Amino acid sequence: MMAAVTSFEDIFALARQIGREEHADNTSRQATAAIVHYLANDDAPTVPTIIAAGQSRGDSAHEIAREPVPPMLDHAIAAARRGIRVLPIPPNSKAPVLDNWQRLATTDEATIRRWAEEFPGCNWGGISGCTIDFDVKHGKRGAELFELFNALFPETYTQRSASGGYHMLFHLPDGAAPISNANGRMLAKFGRDCGIDVRGAAGQVVLAGSTVDGAPYTVLDDLPIAEAPPDLLALCGAARPENEARDGVSPDHPADIARAVEWLRHGAPPAALGSRGITTYEVACRVRDLGVSEGECLSLVLEHWIGRCDPPLDADDASTLVGNAYRYATGVAGEHSVAAQFGLEAGASEMEDAVAPDALPPGDRPWPEPEDLWADLQPPPRLPAGIFPEVLDRWARDAAFRLGDYDPGCLAVPALVVLSGLAPAGMTVQVKQRDTGYVERPILWGLLHGAPGAKKSPALSLACEPLNKIQAQLDRENAHTQARFSEARASWAKTPKSDRTAPEPTRPRHRAVLVNDVTVEALAPVLADNPNGLACVRDELSGWIGGFDAYRPRGASKDREFWLGAKQGQPFRVIRLSREPVTVPALAVSMLGGIQPDVLRQQYEGIAADGMLQRFLMVHMERTSTDVDRPPDAAALAALMAVAHALHDLSSVEFLEAFRFDAGADAVRQAVKTFADERMGIADLPAGLRGWLDKLEGEWARVALLFHVIEWAASGAANDFPFDPPDPIISTMTARAAGEFLLRYQFPHQLFVHRSAEGTRGEDTDSAWIAGFILAHRIAGISKRDLYTNFRPIRRLKGPAKEERIRRIMGELCSAGWAAPLANFDSRWEVNPNVHVLFAERAAAERQRRGAARESIRAAGAERGAQHSAAEDAE
Known part of the structure; x- marks a missing residue:
């Protein structure tokens, strides 16, 4: 039986017969194909009765018992x-x-x-x-x-x-x-x-x-x-339906989207009760006329306009009304676009030429999210979960939350440095698979960067608790040993020389894991007594840096040489006049401290130039106002203390087999090197950060070694020590965690701290001025000629100085995600189209500011002309 189909009701009536009639499968497929063809192609053929061989997936198929809802993640x-x-x-x-x-x-x-x-x-x-x-x-x-x-x-x-x-x-x-x-x-x-x-x-x-x-x-x-x-x-x-393009001009040009966003935020009338439907329809028609496609219009309306309505418009209703506007609106879509206003019939390239000189059409490259160049700097990310060893991660997240919901990295990184000071510096890890001569030791330096009030000192105090407790225990043992030595020395001294049967008692080792305010002269004997290294903790690193060579005339730089070598763990010999030479078996010091941004900015040029700053893992602490009051996670602290004691006990082992990575970990090492090499090519990369990237492969090996022995200590295997020492093979999983920590977390913090110290972000920078020019003129590309013509500071330069400034400015814009070099050109750059949407408010402000500046210049010129004419008349 055949049925004529002329409306949706006819189709639905036929479709409801599915499952109620039993026919061959091929008949079902033919009927279904016919109705789908009708729906998709706007014709109305005679359609066979809709049937199906099997039971329909109707309401009954979906009335099933509800299982408990699992967690959202x-x-x-x-x-x-x-x-x-x-x-x-x-x-x-x-x-x-x-x-x-x-x-x-x-x-x-x-x-x-x-x-x-x-x-x-x-x-x-x-x-x-x-x-x-x-x-x-x-x-x-x-x-x-x-x-x-x-x-x-x-x-x-x-x-x-x-x-x-x-x-x-x-x-x-x-x-x-x-x-x-x-x-x-x-x-x-x-x-x-x-x-x-x-x-x-x-x-x-x-x-x-x-x-x-x-x-x-x-x-x-x-x-x-x-x-x-x-x-x-x-x-x-x-x-993009056919009516969304005007005479060959593509919709959704960045300039048109920017104009639509500006109008939706500031010019479009909000929809009020009683006229919500017609107002929404008219707003969508206006956005359509600006050259924006239907899908993009809906996204812009939802993001920038419905919140202005009182009460806010329902998203589903907005979707319906936007669809109606694009289906039923009269006139040509895009008739008020930039291209239409300039009378162009071609594509985006000509349109941009009319808007700004030498502008270039946007390409299809995958763009990153552009940075806000007018902000001082955007805070770097918080430490992702699942990277640090569980015992350290759990403690750090609890401590950071109690501190005021701080980034857990503010506690995890200092604690990692503390544990590196407790682990024996004699341990080594072979970085590559075959090169047995390239080894690193588990010595890390850490720096907390934050303004006054950012709680750097409380964070350091919490992280150093295991170190302080072990040092307190060693102090008690040292006092007992020293007392026995003093008694033995006094007894030996009282014994007549002729009656002495034993040599003079030898001064005992002064065991330590922690020093604070110490000079090179004082530190060398302590290191000689503690060949497994120790930790130096300074609340303010600026005092430590400023104290280099404090007692040396004419500023000799031997202190810096000593400290620069203190991360390598190599032997060191100290010779001082009127004193016995001191041989340090392993110059190994894990350095930890804090510094304020303003202080670092003053010292940056010196400590970044000689490689001092590049030795630090850095964490920027952003001040919070959160007040948290809950008891500490006692189990997490106890587990961390157990790990600290286990790593310190490793120092008693005379020999530990050299650690190395399994075969799969070498791919992680190569990925770390590739990451460093690619970032080294960024034109405006802070000079100090290049040194850190250059050492990234070795830092990865150090971090992976520490992750490995921490996991061993936390597993309980340390309880059977020394019969169950750490496995000499470091797994790919541990190597990958170390790489994730450095690439995903450490690099953004390093970049933030170095840029903050260099001052390459903010309102008054060259890159911010050029970014404002891009927004104000809605351009999709920029060239050297644009910079020569429009940026006065460059016009004043000549030769290499001009080229270097352009290179630096465009390097900053490229690294900030605003631009990318155009293929086969060294003088033209494509602009990220997202900047015109994300910074539409800034664009409006830039146009207003620049227009006001031009008007002021014209008014000043007119006034000078009037004064000149008056002077001539007076003569």
Whole structure:
């Protein structure tokens, strides 16, 4: 039997017969294909009765017992393993927390776990490439349409939303064009009350495990994510419908997006009760006229406008109204774009030439998130979870939270340096697989960088607690030993020489693991007594640096030479006039302290030039106002103390086999070297940071060795010591953790501290002025000629000085994510298009400021002209 189909109601009536009639499979496939063809291609053929060989996936298929909801992070990890790109969302919210979230969404589990640490209790969103969202609120027919789509399209992973709707998630086929992030075509097919929304390659949905207003998002069909069939993609619509381009001019040019953002934030009327629909429709039409595509318009409206409405507009309603605007608006899309206003018929290159000289069209490169060049500096990241050994990580997170919710790295890194001072400096690790001559020792230096009030001293005090306790025990033993020596020495001295049968008692070793305020002359004998090295802790490193050669005339630099060698653990011989030479078996000192940014800035040039600063692991401490009052984690502190004692006890072993890495760890070493080599090529990299990168391979080996022996000490194997010493082979996992610590956490902190000391970020820098020029003129590229013409300080320079300043400025912009060299050119740079969106407010301020400056200049010129004319008249 054949049925004429002329409307959605006819189609749905036929589709409901699925599961109620039994026919051959091929008949079912033909019927389904026919109805899908109707939906996707806008024709109305005569369609066979819709039938199916098997039972429909109807409501009964989904009424299943609810399993207990697992933790939200587990849901996010499971989604990532399905291929869904995951991003964090604030608790009880559906809007992403990250700027530029479409690019940052990821399937990398380590990043997801780091986000869980940075945004505790967050919801999670996901991007699959093609998600069909069925809404059932306000009488919408989402439930009916969901059953229809279940019948027509492949089974796939499906969620139930907090409000009772449905999410069907599909992947895009390889090579498929992105689909529209809107619902215009669905509304046209099924009516305004259908409740269908489409989330394309740039659209996210809230993932199962999340909750909004106490209601959870749950998994409905726990299936693999299916590939979206061609007919479904055609039904959704391409990302850029044909009417979104004007005479060959591509939509979504950065300049047009920047203008749209500025207008949505400051010029667009907010939607009020009683006129919300028409106002939203008109706002979307205006954005369309500016040359912005439908999907981008929806994203901009959600991010920059609906919050201005009172009360805020519902995101689903906004999506519907934006779709209507792009389907039903009259006139040519983009008629008020920059290209249209300049009367251009070609592409972005000509448009930018009209906006600014030598501007270049944006390319397809993957851009990083650009830094805010007007801020002094953005604080570096907190220590990600899962990098440090568990015993150290647990203690550091507890201590940092009690300190005032500080970055756990403020405690973990100083504690690691403390443990390096307790571990025997005689241990070595072979860095490469075959080169037995390249070894490093477990000696680390650490520096806390922060303004007064950032709690550097309390952090150092907490980290040094194991060191202080062991030193106190050694002090008691030293006092007892010294007393016995003094008695024996006195008894020997009283004995007549003729009656002495034993040699003069030998002065006992003064055992130590800690020194504070000490000169080279005083430290050398202590090191001679403690060949396994020790730790030097200074509350303020500036005093230690300023005290170099304090007692030496004409500023000789032997103290610096001594300290520069104190991280190597090599033998050292100290010769002083009128004293016996002192031989230090191992010049090994783990240095730890704090310093203020202003003080470091004053001393930076000297200590960065000779390699002193490059020897430090650095952690920037950003002051917080959080007040926390809870008892310490006693078990975590006890475990850390046990590890400290175990590492100190290793010093009693006369011989430890040299450590080396397993074969898999060598790939980590090479990745560390590649990272360092690539960063060394950054044009504006602080000079002091180059030395740290140059030593990064060796620092990785030191950190990995310490991670390895800490894990051994924490495992309980140290209880059977010396019968169960540490394994001489360091695993790939431990090597990878050391690499993660240095690349993901340490490098951003190093960069922050060096840039802070150099003063290469802030309002008054060259790079900030050029960035303002880029924003004010909405340009997509910049050339040397632009800099010659528009930047007065460069016009005043000549020859190499001019070229060097340009190189430095553009190097800073490139490293900050604002620009990248154009291929095959050494005088032109492409501008990151994201800057025009992320810094739209700054762009408006720059245009206003520069316009006011020009007006002031014109007014001053007019006044001078009037005065000159008056003077001539007077003559």
